[in-house]
Amino acid sequence: MPSNKDLDRRGLLKVTGASVAALGLTAAGCGGDGGSGGTDADGPATLRFAWWGGEPRAVKIKKAIALFEKKNPKIKIKPEFTDYQAFWEKFQTQASGGNPPDVFLNSVAFLAKYDKRGVLLDLKSQIDAGNLRLKNFRGGVEAAGQVAGGKQVAVPVGANTMALVIDKKAFAKAGVAPKFGWTWDDYFTSLQTIQDKLKISGDTGYAGIMYLYDLYLRQNGKAFFTDTELGFTEDDLTQWWSDYYKRVKSGLVTDPKKIEQVKPKSGLSAGLAAGEFTWDNFSVRYEGEGDSDYGLAPIPTTDGKDTGQYLGSLMLSISTKCKAQAQAAKFIDFMVHDPEVGKILGYDMGVLATQDQFDAYKPEGETDKAVAEANKGIGAYETEVDKAGVLGKITPHPSGADVVEAAFLRIAGDVANAKQKVPAAVKQFFSEAEAAFQG
Amino acid sequence: MSLVKDATGAPSLAGESSVRPAAHKRRGRRENLSGYLFLSPWLAGFLLLTAGPMIASLYYAFTNYNLFAPPQWIGFDNFTAMFEDPRWQKSVQVTLKYVVIGTPLKLLLALGVALLLNQSRRGQGLYRAAFYAPSLIGASVSVGFVWRAIFSDNAVVDKGLGAIGLNLGGWIGDPDLIIYSLVALTVWQFGAPMVIFLAGLKQVPRELYEAAAVDGAGPLRRFWNITLPMISPVLFFNVLLESIHSFQIFGSAYVVSNTFCGPADATLVYTCYLYQKGFQQSQMGFASAMAWMLLLAVALVTAVLFWSQKKWVHYEEGAK
Numbered sequence: 001m002p003s004n005k006d007l008d009r010r011g012l013l014k015v016t017g018a019s020v021a022a023l024g025l026t027a028a029g030c031g032g033d034g035g036s037g038g039t040d041a042d043g044p045a046t047l048r049f050a051w052w053g054g055e056p057r058a059v060k061i062k063k064a065i066a067l068f069e070k071k072n073p074k075i076k077i078k079p080e081f082t083d084y085q086a087f088w089e090k091f092q093t094q095a096s097g098g099n100p101p102d103v104f105l106n107s108v109a110f111l112a113k114y115d116k117r118g119v120l121l122d123l124k125s126q127i128d129a130g131n132l133r134l135k136n137f138r139g140g141v142e143a144a145g146q147v148a149g150g151k152q153v154a155v156p157v158g159a160n161t162m163a164l165v166i167d168k169k170a171f172a173k174a175g176v177a178p179k180f181g182w183t184w185d186d187y188f189t190s191l192q193t194i195q196d197k198l199k200i201s202g203d204t205g206y207a208g209i210m211y212l213y214d215l216y217l218r219q220n221g222k223a224f225f226t227d228t229e230l231g232f233t234e235d236d237l238t239q240w241w242s243d244y245y246k247r248v249k250s251g252l253v254t255d256p257k258k259i260e261q262v263k264p265k266s267g268l269s270a271g272l273a274a275g276e277f278t279w280d281n282f283s284v285r286y287e288g289e290g291d292s293d294y295g296l297a298p299i300p301t302t303d304g305k306d307t308g309q310y311l312g313s314l315m316l317s318i319s320t321k322c323k324a325q326a327q328a329a330k331f332i333d334f335m336v337h338d339p340e341v342g343k344i345l346g347y348d349m350g351v352l353a354t355q356d357q358f359d360a361y362k363p364e365g366e367t368d369k370a371v372a373e374a375n376k377g378i379g380a381y382e383t384e385v386d387k388a389g390v391l392g393k394i395t396p397h398p399s400g401a402d403v404v405e406a407a408f409l410r411i412a413g414d415v416a417n418a419k420q421k422v423p424a425a426v427k428q429f430f431s432e433a434e435a436a437f438q439g
Numbered sequence: 440m441s442l443v444k445d446a447t448g449a450p451s452l453a454g455e456s457s458v459r460p461a462a463h464k465r466r467g468r469r470e471n472l473s474g475y476l477f478l479s480p481w482l483a484g485f486l487l488l489t490a491g492p493m494i495a496s497l498y499y500a501f502t503n504y505n506l507f508a509p510p511q512w513i514g515f516d517n518f519t520a521m522f523e524d525p526r527w528q529k530s531v532q533v534t535l536k537y538v539v540i541g542t543p544l545k546l547l548l549a550l551g552v553a554l555l556l557n558q559s560r561r562g563q564g565l566y567r568a569a570f571y572a573p574s575l576i577g578a579s580v581s582v583g584f585v586w587r588a589i590f591s592d593n594a595v596v597d598k599g600l601g602a603i604g605l606n607l608g609g610w611i612g613d614p615d616l617i618i619y620s621l622v623a624l625t626v627w628q629f630g631a632p633m634v635i636f637l638a639g640l641k642q643v644p645r646e647l648y649e650a651a652a653v654d655g656a657g658p659l660r661r662f663w664n665i666t667l668p669m670i671s672p673v674l675f676f677n678v679l680l681e682s683i684h685s686f687q688i689f690g691s692a693y694v695v696s697n698t699f700c701g702p703a704d705a706t707l708v709y710t711c712y713l714y715q716k717g718f719q720q721s722q723m724g725f726a727s728a729m730a731w732m733l734l735l736a737v738a739l740v741t742a743v744l745f746w747s748q749k750k751w752v753h754y755e756e757g758a759k
Binding site for chain 1: 505507587612697718
């Protein structure tokens with residue numbers, strides 16, 4: 001009996017030992033494996049590359065990765081992807097634990113935050129070493145990858161600008177035609193015409209969109225952000241939200257209750273309004289979601305000329321923990337400059353940022369006709385905006401911009417739902433913003 | 440603890456007479472050791488994944504901590520900030536509304552159905568399983584989506600209420616109504632407390648009813664004077680469990696509101712705000728403080744319930 005028991009115990013010890021060893025192994029399984037230390041851009045390395053987005057994006061990116069690995073057999077790319085919100089939650093956890101992905105998709109709202117936290121690699125050394133080319137970008141969009149002070153911590157992979165997406169059939173039926181240089185007064189008069197003639201609202205709800213208010217402020221010599229804080233006053237916002245509330249009440253803007261219910265579908269494609277402000281590259285979704293024809297229209301102006309627009313973008317960054325920085329830089333260079341990659345990605349992450357990729361991609365080649373049509377429109381829209389000479393430079397966002405953006409959208413919703421009076425809502429927004437900048 | 444004591448105590452036992460006890464001891468120690476080894480997966484999990492993080496979060500609750508910079512000690516600032524934060528107040532309101540309305544409704548329904556099922560009828564097992572099923576699937580994400588669908592404009596609930604002259608519109612987009620769709624979701628999952636009630640009802644001795652019937656007590660009176668006191672321990676258990684559970688609502692609010700706990704913070708339940716603070720706004724110190732506040736609140740509710748049970752919970756004399 002005792003011997004039997006001993007045997008059991010030994011067996012148990014073995015199992016325990018094995019599981020402890022396994023725990024140890026998982027702790028040691030991260031980081032680049034290049035003995036070269038990452039100074040040789042062609043040396044062997046394994047890079048973790050993380051992005052957010054759905055299945056179609058993943059398919060495209062994986063194709064681009066395969067192409068890269070074929071051309072650089074010593075470098076392996078391990079893909080990781082999830083949806084937007086989960087991405088940033090996961091990223092925060094990984095980065096705080098000292099284990100961020102080597103290369104990752106980034107956005108302007110997060111640059112200052114993660115630069116301040118020491119997560120983003122200053123790309124200057126890699127640019128100087130020739131591993132990463134920072135030229136040939138359209139409309140100066142490479143500046144979008146800089147934090148205040150001009151430090152380059154990201155490289156644009158796509159360039160987008162805000163647009164008004166309209167239900168073309170509805171606008172035509174109401175006899176309203178948007179044109180470059182139209183004013184906000186023109187815009188709201190058009191919405192009134194649409195409401196009178198078609199009995200539908202004209203706008204799905206504009207006042208919570210931070211990037212649209214930014215344009216309005218820029219038209220008036222301000223901006224949403226300065227380097228460190230908000231670039232407008234409580235009075236400015238009180239005006240913006242008070243007008244908005246009146247327009248929701250009068251039905252010019254769709255009842256937020258209706259918009260809420262159709263989520264995650266857009267209110268525009270659900271037929272709840274004739275138009276909606278969003279990033280131009282998002283307009284691909286409407287053809288698939290809705291029954292009407294959709295098109296891009298110009299942003300209304302204050303002075304009849306200036307739309308306040310700029311090219312914003314999705315970007316690629318390298319983490320400071322990355323052990324194979326040269327290889328990572330080379331990978332990013334490939335992703336943003338290689339014409340073949342441009343053909344693969346299309347406008348999935350925004351209209352291609354470099355001229356070479358932009359020229360290489362032909363929307364007509366898309367197998368999905370709706371996508372081809374939409375992308376043709378987006379490309380034409382950006383060319384047109386560029387030609388109109390209204391494109392300015394993006395204002396770098398301070399740390400906490402992501403939290404501010406979410407608060408702006410939410411509190412505008414409180415206003416639209418009559419759950420908060422405008423002055424109280426404005427006060428709350430300013431206090432939440434202040435807390436966010438400190439975080 | 441006993442492991443350590445044994446180890447230090449054993450050598451002091453010396454002499455011939457102690458040979459057998461020593462062997463005994465050794466075997467006891469050996470058994471203790473294997474016991475702990477068998478427990479070790481759970482112990483490791485408990486210490487590393489539960490106790491450790493809990494202690495850490497207690498510390499963070501008194502700090503300003505954004506996950507990146509080292510935590511700074513700020514004393515009770517997180518707690519005072521909490522009471523001044525309008526969104527925190529809102530989250531407390533929303534959660535209390537959910538608990539105070541949802542829990543009693545759920546238990547009433549559970550008790551009612553349990554009483555019906557307690558009468559021997561054919562197919563009783565089938566009914567029991569059918570009523571229990573929502574408790575198994577209710578917490579799933581897909582049910583959250585179904586809920587969004589049936590509580591929208593012109594969907595089942597809107598049409599149904601419209602037919603009886605109540606034109607409320609969809610509940611999902613309405614900040615005043617969406618919380619009731621969450622209440623409905625929890626009430627619908629009455630199966631779990633129902634099964635417990637049913638078990639309690641089966642324990643009530645039949646002769647009590649027979650004696651009461653002989654004395655001329657009607658069904659209502661029998662329920663009030665026999666059933667209710669006899670199942671009061673089970674009722675107590677259900678009230679306790681369901682309230683604690685309700686305070687921690689997260690998943691359904693998150694999914695039914697399409698992850699934003701809106702509209703206009705109408706479904707901003709406590710844990711949802713905690714999650715936003717910690718994982719979206721990187722205020723881990725504040726979030727930890729919120730977590731401990733919730734624990735305190737739940738502990739307080741539990742204490743009050745335990746204190747009150749003397750007045751209304753009837754334990755049978757001599758029950759084992």
